[in-house]
Amino acid sequence: MVSSPPPLLLLLFLLLPSLCSSAPAFLRSPPSRLAHPSSFVAQQPVWFRQRLDHFSSQDRREFQQRYYEFLDYFKDPNAPIFLRICGESTCSGIPNDYLLVLAKKFGAAVVSLEHRYYGESSPFEELTTDNLKYLSSKQALFDLASYRNFYQESINKKFNTTEKENPWIVFGVSYPGALSAWFRLKFPHLVRGSLSSSGVVLAVHNYTAFDQQVAASAGPACANALRDVTQEVDKALTSNSHKIKALFGVEQLKNDGDFRYLLADAAAEAFQYGNPDILCLPLVAAYSSGQNVVAAYAEFVKLFFFGIFGVNPISYDQEHLKLTKSGPDTGDRQWWYQVCTEVAYFQVAPSQNSIRSPGVNEKYHLDLCANVFGNGTYPEVDITNLYYATVNIDHDDKHFLQKVVTSFIVIDELGFAYVI
Numbered sequence: 211m212v213s214s215p216p217p218l219l220l221l222l223f224l225l226l227p228s229l230c231s232s233a234p235a236f237l238r239s240p241p242s243r244l245a246h247p248s249s250f251v252a253q254q255p256v257w258f259r260q261r262l263d264h265f266s267s268q269d270r271r272e273f274q275q276r277y278y279e280f281l282d283y284f285k286d287p288n289a290p291i292f293l294r295i296c297g298e299s300t301c302s303g304i305p306n307d308y309l310l311v312l313a314k315k316f317g318a319a320v321v322s323l324e325h326r327y328y329g330e331s332s333p334f335e336e337l338t339t340d341n342l343k344y345l346s347s348k349q350a351l352f353d354l355a356s357y358r359n360f361y362q363e364s365i366n367k368k369f370n371t372t373e374k375e376n377p378w379i380v381f382g383v384s385y386p387g388a389l390s391a392w393f394r395l396k397f398p399h400l401v402r403g404s405l406s407s408s409g410v411v412l413a414v415h416n417y418t419a420f421d422q423q424v425a426a427s428a429g430p431a432c433a434n435a436l437r438d439v440t441q442e443v444d445k446a447l448t449s450n451s452h453k454i455k456a457l458f459g460v461e462q463l464k465n466d467g468d469f470r471y472l473l474a475d476a477a478a479e480a481f482q483y484g485n486p487d488i489l490c491l492p493l494v495a496a497y498s499s500g501q502n503v504v505a506a507y508a509e510f511v512k513l514f515f516f517g518i519f520g521v522n523p524i525s526y527d528q529e530h531l532k533l534t535k536s537g538p539d540t541g542d543r544q545w546w547y548q549v550c551t552e553v554a555y556f557q558v559a560p561s562q563n564s565i566r567s568p569g570v571n572e573k574y575h576l577d578l579c580a581n582v583f584g585n586g587t588y589p590e591v592d593i594t595n596l597y598y599a600t601v602n603i604d605h606d607d608k609h610f611l612q613k614v615v616t617s618f619i620v621i622d623e624l625g626f627a628y629v630i
Contacts, residue, residue: 251310252280252320253303258360260326262333262344264352273333275353276324277361278304284319287369290377290402293358294322295393297386298545300329300538309381318379319365323357325350325386327544332536339583341534342547348597350389354380355397377402384408392598413553413594416572418560420478425565427481432490435497436477436565439507443473444567446504457508459516460523467574472526473507474557474566476515488514531582543582550579554589 260275278301284291292313294304301324304310313320324331327345334341358378366374378401382390387409394404425433446454447466455461455469463469480489489510496506515521524530525542533543549555556575559568579587 249306250303251282251306252278252322254278255330258323258357260331260353260356264349264356271333273326273331275326275331275357276301276329277357278322279361280304280310280313280320283314283317286317287365287371287374288376289317289319290379291319291321291361291365293354293378293380293401294320295354295380295382295386295389296322296324296328297382297384297389298325298328298548299541301325301331302329319376321361323354326353327536328541330538335536337534337536337540337543339547339587342544342583345544345547346552347389347392347548347594351393351396354389354393355400358397358400379403379405381405382407382409385410387411395598410553410555411598411600413555413589413591413600415554415556415589415591416558417555418558420555420557421474421560421565422563424478424481425563427486428477428490428565431494431497432486433563433565435490435493435503436507437563438497438503439493440473440565440567442504443470444569454504457505458511459508460526463523463527465528467569467578468526468528470567470569471557471574472523473511474570475526476511476521477565478557479515479519479521480510483519485514528578528581531578546578547583550575550583550587550589552589552591552594554591556589 255276256279257274258277259272262271262273263269283289292309294309301322304320304322309320312318326333326349327337327342333344362376362378365376366372380390380393380401380403382388382405384407387406388411390404391406391409391411394401394406425436428436443454447469451466451469452461455463458469458473460469460472463472477489480486492506492510493503495501496503516523531543531546533540554575556572557566558571558575559566576588579589
């Protein structure tokens with residue numbers, strides 16, 4: 211018989227609708243958008259010595275991994291610890307969001323560990339393909355486990371207690387959401403519960419459903435306008451590629467596939483982050499009145515995608531992705547390495563009614579992987595899913611339900627995980 215969860219987790223379940231986004235996760239490395247300092251409650255970094263390779267008994271090398279802590283509400287030595295998982299970009303601190311409301315409610319500590327290889331937690335100054343071989347979700351999970359034990363020991367020392375275990379809850383969104391779910395499954399003895407919001411727990415090779423979701427979110431009128439943009443752009447690329455790229459302000463993208471991918475991402479971004487009207491209202495107006503729909507889309511890309519949302523078009527350039535110098539604001543090369551070796555999520559065009567160009571296909575992605583990281587680079591999607599056993603995670607299995615108890619994870623038809 212499954213015992214009732216403690217009050218903390220019971221209330222967390224009641225609050226999940228406020229925490230979990232219903233939108234699909236955006237599966238590119240997020241652009242570097244630094245929030246205003248006032249939106250963070252903790253930005254003073256603390257450092258932790260992390261092992262480079264958790265799977266080799268001979269390799270004892272370590273690197274410095276950055277984390278943040280917020281202890282203003284943490285007065286009771288038995289109170290919970292909330293671990294916010296940072297993902298595929300710089301971790302700038304602990305933001306002042308709804309997790310802090312929960313922390314205040316339960317008197318919890320909040321800590322956040324920067325993902326290896328991102329921000330200032332890179333083991334190497336040069337991110338060559340050989341040096342990137344220690345970048346994986348598997349290594350990242352052991353990073354979290356090692357950090358969890360390290361921090362638990364530091365809390366015990368602070369309160370002068372021994373062998374005490376606080377209740378730990380892990381939180382994550384999108385790729386960190388997957389890490390949150392996987393951490394609960396792989397280390398159930400270390401964590402009491404997991405919140406996986408839009409967690410991309412099911413690796414997919416050719417992810418046509420992503421484009422189909424964009425079309426569904428756009429609605430018939432806006433989707434047709436976007437399809438018209440795609441067709442016109444593809445025609446223009448065959449006649450004068452420099453001219454059409456100049457219209458969007460991205461002449462530096464020499465690879466037509468990179469340009470097509472950028473245009474597809476710009477539309478997806480509007481729906482992903484709740485700004486459909488900024489895209490669809492002017493686009494549908496131009497389409498319906500017979501005006502230049504491509505010019506209207508170009509204005510959206512330049513003003514919103516580049517301007518307001520802060521995307522740098524250079525991040526789509528494969529020549530940029532080849533640059534190996536590590537830095538606090540670099541993340542594009544690292545995320546593509548994870549895509550090209552572990553999870554794929556190739557956002558390819560569906561065979562029918564596609565929003566994105568048919569040129570954004572499997573070959574484009576595999577060519578990118580080979581061009582940027584070397585021949586033979588290939589995403590081991592089947593091995594990833596076998597390791598995490600996510601293909602059957604939504605089965606109504608009593609043993610599984612008893613195993614996770616506090617964090618039953620459901621996968622929807624697109625492969626996104628939700629906690630119910």
